[in-house]
Amino acid sequence: MNHRGLGDVGSVSEVGYGAWQIGGDWGEVTEDEAVAAVEAAREAGVDFFDTADVYGDGRSERIVGETLADEIASGDVTVATKAGRRLDPHEAERYTEANLRRFVDRSCENLGMETLDLVQLHCPPTDVYYRSETFDALATLADEGRIANYGVSVERVEEGLKAIEYPGVETVQIIFNPFRQRPARLFLEEAAARDVGVICRVPLASGLLTGALSRDDKFPEDDHRNFNRGGEAFDVGETFAGVPFEAGLDAVDALGERLPDDRPLPEFALRWILDHDAVSTVIPGSTTPDHVRSNAAASEADPLSETEREAAAEVYDEHVRGHVHQRW
Template sequence: MNHRELGDVGAVSEVGYGAWQIGGDWGEVTEDEAVAAVEAAREAGIDFFDTADVYGDGRSERIVGETLADDIAAGDVTVATKAGRRLDPHEADGYAEANLRRFVDRSRENLGMDTLDLVQLHCPPTDVYYRPETFDALDALESEGRIASYGVSVERVEEGLKAIEYPGVETVQIIFNPFRQRPAELFLEEAAARDVGVICRVPLASGLLTGALSRDAEFPEDDHRNYNREGDAFDVGETFAGVPFEAGLDAVDALDERLADDRPLPEFALRWILDHDAVSTVIPGSTTPEHVRANAAASEAAPLSDAERDAASEVYDDHVREHVHQRW
């Protein structure tokens, strides 16, 4: 497993583990399955784990904290969490110091950590990025030792560009994959220029870029790939990276026609992301140990060839760009 610098947070595995799936919104996942997935990630050399206080109302944080308790105590892993989506209503005014302090303290308890390694604002309303007092509140929590570093998780490139104007922001988490290519135009360059770490989520487009989904696929009622296809619960960009399901399958078919058989599609997608030097870590999530190990192995896979990069560009332009590029 290769490592990269994540802002001032330190070196982390370039393939991390996204713990949304072990919390909720992906169908039923048992406690044993969740623990096995986290353990598989650790055994595969992953030492960066990303969770949030709303994933299963704290379930994901608790499982990560309990499963990795010894590694956390030894400082052998970096755990990132998020705060803000517990607000109801989820409005910019709610991103005040008192609320952030309450959320952070709850996460500290869930994870069993006196000082959280990294806290990210959890896709707040755009207005939050224009409120210095929110970032002042994070500075205060850092000075008190409740958090070691802070960053943001954004929906849109413009939000990321605004966030990195604040000197305390060490990381930006953003959706970036072969079906969401816009961050490569400007954002990655600006983040690198400021030594801001970049965490890439939804790298496999909610399963589209695994090649395992078919046109007759059915998802459980409590799976966001069922109930959020139109953005009814949260930003539609989090589901299939915002690509309409049928268009996404067409794009996958087009990729299959252009790619060599010896490169699995998930490895192709993860390598496409990692081949961008400004990326610090990519955080695929899975509850299947075999898939977790395969994702981790992408760190040691060969970089993409010119032909593979051309295929990614052509398929994006032909099948995906019109659905996502101008929106996020």
């Protein structure tokens, strides 16, 4: 497993583990399955784990905290969590120091940590990025030792660009994959120039870029790939990276026609992301240990060839760009 710098957070595995699936919104996942997935990631060399307080109302945090308790205590892993989506209503003016302190204290308890390694604002309303008092509150919590570092998780490139104007923001988490290519230009350049760590989520486009989904697939009622296809529950960009399901399958078929047979599609997608030097870590999620291990192995895979890069650009332009590029 290779490592990269994540702002002032430190060195982390360039393939991390995204713990949304073990919390909720992906169908039923048993406790044993969740623990096995986290253990498989750790055994594969992953030392960066990303969770949030709303994933299963704290379930994901608790499983990560309990499963990795020894590694957390020894400092052998870095755990990032997120705060803000517990607000109801979810409004910019409610991102106050009092509310953030309450969320941080709860996450400390869930994870079994006195000081959180990294707290990220969890896709807040755009107006939050124009409220300096919210970032002052995070700085206060850092000064008090409740959090070691803070950053943001954003929906839009413009939000990320605004966030990194605040000097204390060490990381930006953003959707970036072969079906969401816009961050590759200005955003990654600016993040690198400011030494801001970049965490890439939804790297496999909710399963589209595994090549395992088909037009006949039906998803459980409690799976966001069923209930959020039109953005009914949260930003539609979190589901299939914002690409309509049928269009995404067409794009996958087109990739299959252009890519070499010896490159598995998930490895291709993860390598496409990692081949951008400004990326710090990519956080695929899975509840299948074999998939977790193969995702981690992408760290050691060969960089993409010119043919593969051209295929990614062509398929994006032909099948995907019109659905996502100017929206996020």
